[in-house]
Amino acid sequence: MLEIADIKTSYGKIAALKGVSLDIHDGGLTCLLGPNGAGKTTLIWTIAGILKAQAGSMKIDSEEILGLKPHQIVSKGIVTVPENRLVFPDMSVRDNLIAGAFSRRKEKGGIEGDLEDVLTRFPRLRERSEQMAGTLSGGEQQMLAVGRALMARPKILLMDEPSTGLAPIIVEEIFEIIGGLRDEGRTIFLVEQNAHMALKYADRFYLLEQGRVTFSGEPGAVDHDEVIQRAYLGARKAS
């Protein structure tokens, strides 16, 4: 379990996260919703160790890991699928996937096996394994980004807005992939603007507004419309 407590991150004087606390439970899909500018991506980059938090704590299985460098965070099993499908555009699909296993270069055999698993999971990637990643379509790049993350054998998969900029039919395909990963018992933390789709798959959700968690719960127990409205538009002014 990843326990995040009172994380504060700012860009210069502008506080983006004003004390965020949330738990990511093992085996399940935890979803973070929120409008633009709420700090969702900031939280992902902070967990990944790329942005530095000013305060707070982050524990995986009770071990404090806040302040570790990005590659050390990956070694702890926390692997990010970044927003906008940051693949290596000028490297082949195969090299992109092997790059995902940087953390495990000692075990050669395991890497080959995992590469085979990922290519079986995403047959489109197998077809294009020698192609440059930059020439793939948006949906294929997203698959590649997920595949690359799986190559690291993650304990927790952080996914930042996988649906951004994809056609609705591709979004459904991506969510089916995410749902499949969840059904395998993987731990996923999904940051998503598409609240409608996310609530369909989430086991638990948090709502982030203006750098604070303002609402949390299980999708079955709340009014979806209310959450969706707040996730898109932010909190309504007190009336």
Next chain:
Amino acid sequence: MLDLAQNTMDGIAAGSAYALLAIGFTLIFGVMRRLNIAFGPSIMVGVFLGAWVNAQWSAGLIGATIATFAGALVASIYVERLSFAAIRGDAALASMASSFALWMQLEQGVALAFPGRTTAFPTLPPLLDVQFVGLILHGDDILVLTVAGIALFLLHRLIYRSHFGLEMRALADSAEAAAVSRVNTKRVAFLTFCLAALIGAVAGLLIAATDGQVSPKFGLWATIKGLVAMMIGGLGSLRGALLGGLALGIVEAQAQWYLGAAAREIVVFGLLFLCLIALPGGLAGMRETGAERKL
């Protein structure tokens, strides 16, 4: 016609050293997105150390070679720590300005330590010139081409066949994606800097040994040659750096033969402007493959 061919051959030998300098710049630029203009002066420090070791203990070419590699490496690490590791990644201009300051420091330091300025460097072992169909391939040039060729081959293996090479290409391709893929970006950047220093030292060594001497102005000279070759070839492309270096060598040799030494630099910089305007992607940009654009 024979002159043209002879000049081209001479130019290729000189150009192979330029290509190594350009590749050193390109490695650093590709991985860090920052220009290290103290690259030439760092190599100059190494070459001077080689000359000094040779003068002190008559170490010969072997001893001078080892000292040159060591000196260039230490000077480059000094530059990396102060101008790159200590300065935030997105402050490219600060790094460049700071590397300029270190350039002056290195150049003045060497000028103080060697008041005679120009210092002798052990020459290459004499090799017989080879003649065929009226052309002369100089013994020195054969040696230079062989050494440069071996260095390029090893570098190619390292970049495209090794794990470290994959990490380097990943970092050059996308720093963020590399960081989330567990590339230790700082370590890879540091090692790339060291690699560039070694490649540059090979170039410095070949040039100093061919000339049999070195002066503190070698730093300026190496930076300019390397930068011009890199720009002609296409910024950030390894293949471009190789092509740019060879093109620079050939054009220099032709210009010197037909127009004289004074006109040589004018022609070279004219070519640079022509390239920047007509071929903004450089020679490598003409055939855009995508695969090696950044590294």
